[in-house]
Every structure is written in structure tokens, then in C-alpha cells.
Amino acid sequence: MKLTIERTALLTSLNHVQSVVERRNTIPILANVLFDARDGYLGLTATDLDIAINDKVAATISTEGAITAPAHLVYDIIRKLPEGSQVELDYKSAEGRLFLRCGQSEFKLAALPQDDFPVMETSALPHNFSLHASILKRLIDKTRFAISTEETRYYLNGIYFHVAESGGVQVLRAVATDGHRLARVETPMPADADGMPGVIIPRKAINEIRKLLDERDGDIAISLSDTKISFSLGDSLLTSKLIDGTFPDYERVIPSGNDKILELDGKSFAHAVDRVSTVSTEKTRAIKLALSDDMITLSATGSDAGSATEELAASYSSGDMEIGFNSKYLLDITGQIEGENAHFVLADAGSPTIVKDSADDGALYVLMPMRV
Template sequence: MKLTIERAALLKSLAHVQSVVERRNTIPILSNVLLEAAGGKLSLTATDMDLTIVEEVEAEIGAEGATTAPAHTLYDIVRKLPDGSQIEIAMAGENGQMTLSAGRSTFTLTTLPREDFPASTQGELPQNFKVPATELRNLVDRTRFAISTEETRYYLNGIYLHAAESGGVPVLRAVATDGHRLARFEMPLPDGAKGMPGVIIPRKTVGEVRKLLEEADDSVTIALSETRIQFSFNSTILTSKLIDGTFPDYERVIPSGNDKAMEVDRKSFREAVDRVSTISSEKSRAVKLALSDSMLVLSATSAENGSAVEEIEVGFSGEGLEIGFNSKYLLDIAEQIEGGEALFHFSDAASPTIVRDAGDESALYVLMPMRV
């Protein structure tokens, strides 16, 4: 194998694939990236056995061939080479070593045979549809902060993606919850997504897809079965196993009788919560909201730090209410609201609260209160 490639092109592809590779591996081959040179292109593949990424990049191929090299080491070398470098990669003889040279720098890396690299699990992915990259980015951003990190309830460790109906209109809906808060986002159901199985996309896969979406401007093709999902970008294909579990009936958590509505300027609210929560203890992060006519009083107290109070004008009339929340959860939700106004629907101090963007119906958040 022999090829020449521009540093920027190789670095970009390596950045995508190496992040799938776990830092600690008991199986040596899983620390490596598979490099295949053929037909004017270099193909890079990395896997952790649950998640596989393949990316193709143009290169000048002197001799076709394939090998595997340590992913993180290779990425660090290319990252530290000067901008604009032309990189030459070659396999010399049968000694299992690969040389990488650029300018006056030469590196020799130990490789493992291409045959040792796990074959990607092929199989039919019957469902196939396209989603605009901007919409998919929105879907991930509006829900992933609520993914649970508690390993015992593994079925909550991802985003639940499924076809649903909203007001008689078919939608593609994403839901994530950690038991304390719930995030739901929906968009018009894409062509080809009707009848798709409900799937739980693992947290790591969601993170890798989000990184790739940073550079995607067109639409992303999603193909899935009941056990696997595949995201195809321009030159990158990410395939992942799905979480094998049943997502809970989230509809039961979304309250329907919350009759106390408060409209508040999102920016002022976020900043006030941030300021007041400086006082709250690291453990509870509790902030109290006291509502009365056109006024919201935010307060926090802690034995070690003292107390803080701030008032904001809001759109609210009716019977007053005092309710407590984890300030971090309030800030996470406020961060997702893109419009100027946030809409809160309360019931009482012990019941879940609904939060929405006053100007956008596509996202809905549910927040459990806490005692303060």
C-alpha cells in the first residue's frame, strides 16, 4: 500500500473516525483504524463493536492495499504536522510496519493485519428516509440533554425515535428522559418513515451523529431495522446497534390539566436563575419560584452560603403558587428555547410542570418539581 494525501483532508477524516475508538481496549485490534487504499480513495473504518464509522477521502494511490494502525496515535501525529503538508503513507514489506512521512518528519507505526479487523455486520435495513441536516441537528439538540446516564435503567440511555401523530398530522418524534425531566421534539414525518419501528438510539451514537452534523448542510439518509440504525452523510456512514429495551410510555408523564400559565422573557429568566442558583448548595441545586400577579420571585438558600432573591415581571394572573426546581434542569431547558418567550404551565407544587417555546410548538419539556 502506498498513497499521498493532503494533511487537512486526512485530519478531518481521522477526527471523525478516531472518536468512536475507546481509549481503553482489551482487544488490541479495536484500538486501530482500518485503512484501505483503492480507486483513488482512502477509506477509514473504526469500530467499538456497537458503533462503526466508515469515511472515504480522496487520495493519490501509488499502490492499492490495506492495513490497520493505532487510531489515536495516527490522529495525534497528523494533528501535529504543519498545515499544508503532503503526507505519504506506505507499507514496507511484510514486517508489519507502516511509515508516514511529511516534509522532514518520518514516523514508523506498528500495524495489525487487515484480516484481524472485525467485519462489519451487514443485513437488511428495510426502513429508509431522508431528514434535512438542520432538522436532525435540531432534533438532537432539543432532546439529548435529557438522556439518562444511569446505567441500571439502560433503556433510558438514548433518544427514542418513532413515528407518531400530533393533532392528526403524522410526525417523526424524538423523546428523552432521565426520570427528572423529559424532552420531546417533533417534525413532519419524512417520506419513507411511515410504519418505522420505535427505536432507542444510544447516547454515544447520538454524540457522534451530532459531531458529524456540524459539517453537514444537505440531507442525511437514515436507514434502520429493529436492531440497527445507519446515518449516511456525504462521505461518511455511521452504523450503530440500537438499545435492546422498551422505552416507557412517556405520554403518561405529560400532564394535561396544568391550568396556571406563566409567560416569561427567556433571557431574563435564564440569567436570573443562573444568578440566584449561585447560592444554592452543590448537592440539591434547588431554586424556589414564587408566583403572584405579574411577578415571579426566584430565591435560593443554603446553610453554608446564605440566601439570594430576585424578582422578574411575568405574564401571569390567578392564584399564587410556590414551587421548587433543580436549577440546572431549569437552565438546560431555558437553553433549548430559541424564541424570546418561554411558556410554563403549572398545576401545583407537587405535580410536573410543562415548559414550551411560546413561538414554536415542535418542542415540549416536562420538569418534575422538588421540595425546597
């Protein structure tokens, strides 16, 4: 294999694939990226056996062929080369090394054969539809903060995508929860998505597809089955296994009897929570909200750091009430509010609270209270 490629183009493509590769690998080939040069393109593939990312970039191919080399090492080398430079990749089978040349620099890298590289099966998946990049970004950004990191509850370690009915119409819904907070965001169901199974996309796959979306503006082709999902974004293709588990009945967590309405400026409230929680203990991050007529008082107490209070004007007229929350969870949710006002729908100090965004009817959040 021998080719020449522009440094920035190669760096961009490597950036798409190398983050899938784990820093520590017991299987040496999984630390490598597969380079496949043919038909005027250099194809790059990386996998951790659960996710595979394929990317391709135009290159001047002298000799077609394929070889694998250490993903992070190649990425670091290319990153440090001068902008605008030309990079030559030359694999000499007699030496078993990949030569990487640029200007006066030459690197000899250990290489492993293509035949050792695991290929994730990407045969035709039965359910296919398209979603605009901006819509997929919204579904991910407004829910992924609530993905559980508790490995024992593995079925919560991702976002649950499924078709549901809302107000008599079919919607595509994304849900994530860690048992302390829940995020549910929906969008009109895309054409051809009817009949798709509910799937739980793992956290790592969510983070990888989100990075790819930053460079994409257009429709994303999505294909899925009960066990796999793939996202096609121009020259990039991400394929991931799905979490093999049953997502809990999240509708049971969303309260229906809450009758106390609190409305306030979302950004001012978030800033106040951030300021007051500075003194709260690192372990509990507790903050208390005291509600009275058209006024909310935020307070926090730290074991050694002292205490803090702040008052905010708000629209509220349902009687005095005090309720405590984890300030980090509260900030995660208020950080998703795009409109001027945040709507809190409360019941009492011991019941879940619903949070809504005045600018996004399709987003709903649930936050469990805590004792303060």
C-alpha cells in the same frame, strides 16, 4: 499499501472516525483505525463493536492495500504536522510497520492486519428515508440533554425516535427522559418513514452523528431495522446498534390538567436562574420560584454560601404559588427556548410542570418539581 494525501484532508477524515475508538481497549485491534487504499480513495473505518464509522477521502494511491494502525496516535501525529503539507503512508509487510512520512519527519507505527479488524454487518436495512441535516440537528439538540446516564435503566440511555400522531397528522418524534425531566420534539413525518419501528438510539451514537452534522448541509439518508440504524452523510457513513429495550409510555408523564399559565422572557429568566443558583448547594442545586400577580421571585439558599433572591416581571394571574426545581434541569430546558417567551403550564408545587417555546410548537418539555 502506499499513498500520498494532503494533511488537512486526512485530519478531517480521521477526526470523523477516531472519536468512536475508546481510549482503553482490552482488544488491541479496537484501538486501531482501518486504512483501505483503492480506486483513488483512502477509506477509514473505526469501531467499538457497537458503532462503526466509515469515511473516505481522495488520495494519490501508489500501491493499493489495507492495514490498521493506532487511531489516537495517528490522529495526534497528523494534528501536529504543518498545515498544507503532504503525508505519505507506506506499509511494508516485511517489517510489519506503517511508515508515516511528512517533510523531514518519519514515524514507524505498529500495525495489525486488516483480517483481524471486525466488520459491522451493514446489509440493506428495510426502512429508508431522508431527513434534512437542520431538522435532525434540531431533534437531537432539543432532546439529548435529557438522556439518562443511569446505566441500570439502559432503555433510557438514548433518544427514542418513532412515528406518532399529533393533531391528526403523522409526525416523527424524538423523546428523551431521565425521570427528572422529559424532552419531546417532533417534525412532520418524512416521506417513506411510515411503518418504521420505534427505535432507541444510544447516547454515544447520538453524539457521534451530531458531530458529523456540523459539516453537513443537505439531506441525510437514514436506514434502520429493529436492531440497527445507519446515517449516510456524503462520504461518511455511521452505523450503530440500537438499544434492545422498551421505551416507557412517556405520554403518561405529560400532565393534562395543568391550568396555571406563567409567561416570561426566556433569556432573562435563564440568566436570573443562573445568577441565583450560584449560592445553592452543589448536591441539590435547588431554586424556589414564588409566583404572584405578574411577578416571579427566584430564591436559593446555600448551607454556607448564604442566600440570593431576584425578582422578574412575568405574565401570571392564577394566584400565589411556590414551587421548587433543580436549577441545572431548569437551565437545561430554558437553554432550548429559541423564542422570546417561555410558557410554563403549572398545577401545584408537587406536580410536573410543562414548558413550551413560543417559537417552536413542536417542542415540549416536562420538569419534575422538588421540595425546597
